[in-house]
Amino acid sequence: MLVALNEADELVTLRSHEQAKGLSGQRFRCPACRGELRIKNGAQLIAHFAHKDNACKTSSEPESETHLAGKWWLAKFGAQIGETVTLETYYPEIQQRADVVWEHQGRQRILEFQCSGISPERIKARTDGYQSLNLEVIWIAGPQYLTRWPGSKQARFLRWGKDMGFHLWQLDPAKQAMTLLQLTSQAIVETEYRQGLPTRRQTRVYVEPLASRAKAIQAALVHRAPAVMQLQARASGQGLNLAGAPWLMHQALRHLPGLDAPEWAIRAAWLLRFQHQPIEKAAEAAFWQQYSSVRAPQLPEGLLQAAVRRQWLAVLTTGGYLQESATGWQWRRVPRWYDTVDEKLQALGQAGLS
Ligand SMILES: [Zn+2]
Incomplete structure (x- = not known):
């Protein structure tokens, strides 16, 4: 911590080793939990306050x-771009201590x-x-x-x-x-x-080389990764091999992390679900509801799915595979699956895409 209460109940910010030296002998308390603090003023570390016994629960992490x-970097940078900077503001209503607060025009x-x-x-x-x-x-x-x-x-x-x-x-x-x-x-x-x-x-x-993406699936199959094996089971149910899944799975990815499965796996599951039939709007919308974005807690639910979906449908329509209809989409041609990863890689070489 860089901010503490002194004996007069005033906030003191530790800014330098010299200042810390001058304050030694005085007593300080935590503005949040009111626990006793000591000044740490070693030669190597930035001068700071530390709780004498208890760990304080108001910050999101232990001090390092x-x-x-x-925190100092953000304070200095904020001041340079015209922000009013406060370190370690404590909000008693929610018992949280912010690292740094920037304020500009209210x-x-x-x-x-x-x-x-x-x-x-x-x-x-x-x-x-x-x-x-x-x-x-x-x-x-x-x-x-x-x-x-x-x-x-x-x-x-x-x-x-x-x-x-x-x-x-x-x-x-x-x-x-x-x-x-x-x-x-x-x-x-x-x-x-x-x-x-x-x-x-x-x-x-x-951009990762496309070839390495195809090889990564092959490697996951060799290692029998559970999520990939599940997809493979669905593929072989249709007489297909996941390692030979269409190149479209890897092209123009949206690269947004936070859904339950990698983007290529979502695309593969989508193809296995829809590639043999006209696609109804309601069924297509329902498909995306199986994926949650709990790993991305700062985003409203549904936003990630919508962005990944939009890109995938664009890949399919601009590539001439799908055509939008009144009730959903019709296939114009179905993406090609290969028998093996080698055949898939060979096709890539022939297309000059590698
Ligand atoms: Zn405390």
Whole structure:
């Protein structure tokens, strides 16, 4: 912690080793639980307060050097972009202590910098707490979550906004950089911010080679991964081999994490359900209800499914496979399944897609 109450019940923010030295001998208490605090002022770590005995439950995580450094980074960056910054504001109504609060023209934003492990359920509970006070909270993923390719581990940080679309924030205090990942329907767009003026860096497009995606399914079959074996059982019921599933399963993925199954597996299940018949609207809508987005607790239920579905239907219609009708969709041609992964890879080479 960086903020404590002194004996006169005033809030004191620890800003430097020198200040901490000057305060030694005074008594401090936690603004949230009123427990006694001591000053930690070692040579290596950032000066901070620590509870003498009890662990305080008002923060989303135990204190660490990375967490302290991240809070200071966000405080300095916020001040540079014109925000009024407060560290560790305590909200007694909900018994939550925010890491950093930015305020600009009456608009408050809570920043929670998450370094330790946290479950989607706990993120949801704390987000609900802030929302009950009409406060916007932005969760920022710490070093253990950093990636350029968000998966189910990162889905808990996934947000959606009108202007920004699907996105998530990451901060690495060691690199002194905060990154915004926007998951658009064409690409993952990374923007890096450093202290000083915010700088928009290059747009990166991350695409896995198609061949490696097909091989990954083959590997999952060899390892008999339960979800994949279930799909394989459904495929072989129709005389098909999952390892030879159509290339469409891997093309133009939406790359949104947080649903119960990988996007390719959802597409494969969809094909196995619908590829032999005209598609009724109600049945197609019902298909998507089997997937939940509890791993992405900051999104309203249904939003992820809708985005993944929209992209898949676009792949099928623009590719000339499906045609919309009054009651749903008609097949114009059915995507080709291959007998084996080798045959599938060979077709890729012939099409010059690899
Ligand atoms: Zn406390």
